[in-house]
Amino acid sequence: MFHQINDDKTEWKDKGTSITQTGFRMFIEGLQAKGCRFLTLADLSPDKAEPRNVIITFDDIFQDAVKNAIPFLVEKNIPFCVFITENYINSENFLTSQSIQKLIDEPLCTIGFHTKNHKLMRSLTRKELGEEMECNDFEKLVGRNISFFAFPYGSLYACTLKSILRAKRKYTLVFSTVSIPCSKRQLQKVPFFLPRINICEGNYRRKLKEIRF
């Protein structure tokens, strides 16, 4: 899981979720050197839960991710998923309408939803939860059905059972930010709070070293 990718660290909103362009490239090339396989979300099934298999995801969708990371993946023919916050589109630092069109046209890109306004799910009423997770307008905008969802903040604290059950009604795979590998059992039994490993400048070297098959 990635957020911002920017060599200019003064642009980082949160250093715990940001990485330099150099770090990003080294991490992806490190995964390749280890023999990892890059899957798309549509390929994800319980039998694919093994350390060698990797899915690259981005959240919120900062314009720097579009500019500094995605062209590198496309050049390497590596699939990826973007979890877009609908009302971030065309706001400062986030993806533009033009970028979204590029993502729509990119066959390597899977588009997922990351709520309308990136609110803390725990603080919302049932009605507000429904409104935040509803993606009819977003589906019209991108011209496809959306089956994948990632919770804003995404921790066990941020996401109540009520929000998980709500997400389950609409989406086939739902992601948290619990930073551990995804198990076969989770994919089989509860694909509505799937973990993702946060990669940032401070941990990418260590995370690469930890990968063993």
Ligand SMILES: [Zn+2]
């Ligand atoms: Zn987010």
